[in-house]
Amino acid sequence: MQPPDPPIPQHHLFTHTVDTAPVYFVRPSDTEQPTWVAYEEARYLGTVHGQFDVGGRWHVQSLNECHHSLDDAVRALRRPVRWATDRELVRRWARGILSDPNLLVLDIQTTGLGTAWAVQIGATDRDGNVLFDELVNPLAAITPEATALHGLEQNRLASAPTFSTLLPDLAHLLANRSCLAYNADFDRAVLEREIQRLSPPARATRMTLYPRRWADAMAPYAVWRGLWSVRRGSYRYQPLGSTYDAVNNCRRLLTSMEHMR
Template sequence: MTLTDPSLLEDLFTHEVDGRSAQFVRPADTDLPNWGVYEGSDFLGMLYSDQSGGVTGWRLGQSHERHDVLDDAVRALRRPRSWPRERAQVSDWARRLLADESLTAVDVETTGLNEPWAVQIAATDKSGTVLFDSYVNPQARIEPDAIAVHKITPEKVADAPTFGELLPSLTTALRGRTCVAYNLPFDKGCLERELERHSSAQAAARWLGGCRWHDAMEPYAVWKGLWSVKRGRYRAQKLGGPHTAVEDCRFLLARVRDMASSDRPPGG
């Protein structure tokens, strides 16, 4: 059985998503690729095969919400009843951010995932105008897996300034501003390590305290509303940027604008 071609799916089948089985039942009065989805005796809702735009997807019953992947459509059906309220709260949060004239998107590309150093730092204002953008000589090895993602090689940053050399201009760009990042603990943690290497933990805390920080990753997961029964929370979503720091800032701002628009369907 293939899940990528709905025409080949059976009238009755079971599919496991996030460690829990969902039962799919085609209504007896149709041979169309439509299924009722159940967990035990609980009816989750209807899913309809959607071929719009020539691409196979799945549409939730009684809505226009569409998902490219069957698993995500099931996760959408599993949302807790609190989701509309939680999503409205996220939209309010995003609108408050966008109303802040000092809003700044920050992105840090790094040497890797574990105890990383910066290889590129960028910041843009809420319109996407660049406030800061520079490669950084990390004075450390760049992991091959990181290079595969952001394409920043040792040769590209060999003659770049060090973090300490960039710190005055970075401070000017960010001081006193409201900063938003995607997966804030990672980017802010990298900046903290750089600041501590340059000066001290106390100085790092003072510098970071000069900005108001927000993380868009968890709100975006709530806004998308794909519930993982295995994790007991909404699934984190990829930002979708090209992994160049400036463009990732702009992608992040686009996601914040999406969240501010509470009427926009989260699927697709």
């Protein structure tokens, strides 16, 4: 759960640091409304309004956007001038991905947040139809942090099939597919880790397990949202608002892809 947003300031002048860089806010002298002009050093960023009735807490006047935090409003104002071009490239990328009739959308839930094993694998086609939806016995402990997210506990998974049991069906599903994921490197690492602990005969399946190509929506989605981090010098990572159910996550990703294209 994210902490609640701080209350809208009442000061006429205040400084707020976003991604290690201070921003200075000045309320115009002719208003008592929650409106401030934002500056970064001597550079004018724009005007923001604190309000509650237009779908967001902070309205960015020049962009006609609303954001739930002042930090994100500032990140929107810091967008580089090339953002329109970057966003157009993302639109074309998303259109190309969704035009592939062999597209498979994949999500894997795991025993932990780092180096971990699969506990649920879900996949859909490009229309959101379920192609694969299986719980997995990880043969390993599940961290409390992971259970708090996806709700899966060891006793529920004790009777679920192991990865080796699911491997033939999964390999058949992935063969010659284009595979779309959110943070694809993580999902690929889980598959690789699962194969590495199989017996040598089963490892021979590893080459057939991999799809024709991988596509990762994480960086394109960050560009599409356009919240710039001066600390990273790049567009800031954006969560999809995951439900931590594999199939639901696939469908949520498809919805975001439709918005991007």
